[in-house]
Amino acid sequence: MSVLLYLIPIALILGFVGLFAFLWSMKSGQYDDLDGSANRILIDDDQDDENSLEN
């Protein structure tokens, strides 16, 4: 069972990575406008990147 000594921490670290990813996505506002994100896929992005903006 000594393999558990490093397997469990690895599992936990992976879990934490997932949690931080979720927290980051929440803080960066990705859950604030779910309807908008759904609709934005329909926008045609024919223009150059010069015209696009950072959020």
Next chain:
Amino acid sequence: MERQSLSNQQDTDCEIKAGFENLVHKNVDGHQELFILIGGVHCAGCIQKIESTLAKEQDIQKARLNFSTRRLSIGWKGDKARANVFVDLIENLGYSVKPYDPKTERDDTEKQDRFLLLCLGVAGFAMGNIMLLSMGLWISTGETMGHATREFLHLIAAVIGVPAVMFSGRPFFRSAAKALRHGHTNMDVPISLALILATSMSFWETFNGGEHVYFDSAVMLVFFLLIGRYLDFKARKNARSTATDLVSTLSGFAVVFEGGKAKRIPIRDLRENMIVQVAAGASFPVDGILFEGATSVDTSLVTGETVPREICKDDKIYAGTLNISQSVKIRVEKAAEDSMLADVVRLMEKAEQSQASYVRLADRAAKLYTPIVHTLALGAFLGWLFLCGVDWQEALLIAVTVLIITCPCALGLAVPVTQVLATGRLMKNGILLKSGDALERLSKIDLVVFDKTGTLTLGKPILFGEYDDHVLQKAASLASHSAHPLSKSILQSFNGELLDIKNVQELAGKGLQAELERKVIKLGSRNWCGGSINSNKEDFMELWFREEGQEPIRFTLKDQLREDSSNLVQALKDSGLKTILLSGDIQNVVQQVASKISINEMYSEKTPPEKYQILESYRNKSHCILMVGDGLNDAPAMAYADVSMAPGTAIDMAQNAADIIFMGDKIMPVFETYQTARLSQKLVKQNFALAILYNICVIPIALAGLVTPMIAAIAMSGSSLIVIANSFRIKWNS
């Protein structure tokens, strides 16, 4: 003289548009930032139009439209006054712009949303990781897994589980604490109790080398309950309180003339005897008397009258009505807070208070449920402890199991899931449901009250009859220079190319006049154009066209009924509902409409307070009322009714007062929503039955001590899934 007034109007238009620079603030990066509300956004194309138009401006750093809240945030470097330019750009695209006042907007629901999501995420993480560890614990026995390993796994589970429960259980703990402080219990009290007991017991066991710990159960409990809580929260969009309506009607600016000079001041600061300039196309901000100029006023949103009123000096004007033809000056009679508009809003506040007594089905179930659960759990604990003589750990374990297995997960999901699904289905048909409660109340109605103008009718006059193409072309070209609703309809009904006519004059009370090919052409009232006096049927509106040297021609316009109105009334009657028509318009018109679509009872020429009183009298006879309306005059009655609906073309205030908003030109959505409400109520009752049945089956087993908390948690989740699956049946019945 017309020329002068035009340039004055332009000056004041510029002044009126300015003012947004006051709302700009500097954000942390040192950029200027502005938040505004955009009206008229309904699809991805709108998002793209607005954002790309702003992106073309060189100094813009950020332009992002939040589709869910209709809030546009703009960031740029440089001058604050650029804000007005940006606002102009958006308005020229055809969208309306309103200042965003954080005090009136629901910032707190956004915070709550994030809070619940955060708790949900942490609970999910904890559940996944603890389960990982628990798998080993479940499949092992004393022989296959040594003491030390088991305690090690327990310890890790504890390290993850205890903080997770403390963090993610906060929504339940807070709600339970609040209820207890007021001396009663709610559904969250047994939940909190179960969580705290399970966690502390497991914690104790961990440090005493115990055999079983139940962190996995506790965290799984929290996770599923939070899902239900989050769905419930999403389904319950808060209806805006009328306090915000009053603030929003008072926010915004008006142009006041003092000592001959124009000055912009906030509407709420307007006082008696001030002279206010109101531009063409703007609505009157306060009650007043016409001081200078003459114009036509669209009172449809206030009285429901379809024909605009001509007003001249010393005529009364009411706040909320729309100034159509020319810029005029009015003398303020009452401050904004005392205007009829404000009275209407106060009436709505009064109506809202009478609503507060409705208790949701779920809450009523909770009142019954919690005492029973607590008694059972306590009984189990004491019973096993004293009657069966086991040690307190086991007795406590059984009590916790009882708490968990009777857990109101299914009850907590029964209503919200059905409502979320119903909301989604309605939304596909262009019907916006503001809160799930509305569905419950809608399923109980026995009386439907309709407003006429804008609700049963389309609210805009439509040209009727056959006309010569050339005549129509000339008339439409003239009409394009006016904002009068009748002119607009003539313009809309003409599909060809418009002639370019210069020097069009709009004469108040008369009409439009211009010169074309050396002949004078006129579009306007009967007398001015020389039309003959023949019998005018009451529900026709008319506009006369006269070309010099020709006979005057009459255009007839009608505010058309929505094409499916009689079908709707029939469908409602077939379902056993009574229908009433309640309008501010004159009797003849209302009578005609009522008989055409066979509505049994009608009331005409009713003012907003009278509409409210009529509804009150029906309520006192214990009717449950659905009110469908669209204007200012309907808003108090709509707020008072048990349930209200408004078309998408309704004014803001009516849309705020309404529980349900339907888009499009058809009125059948009223019936569709009613059917969905009945179906969803049926499913909710089935869900409750399933939940109770489940409880009756499992409680004896738990009491007998045959269930571990783990199994209890799984069973509880299983019942939740069954309830959710049952709710999906709403999608099958079309």
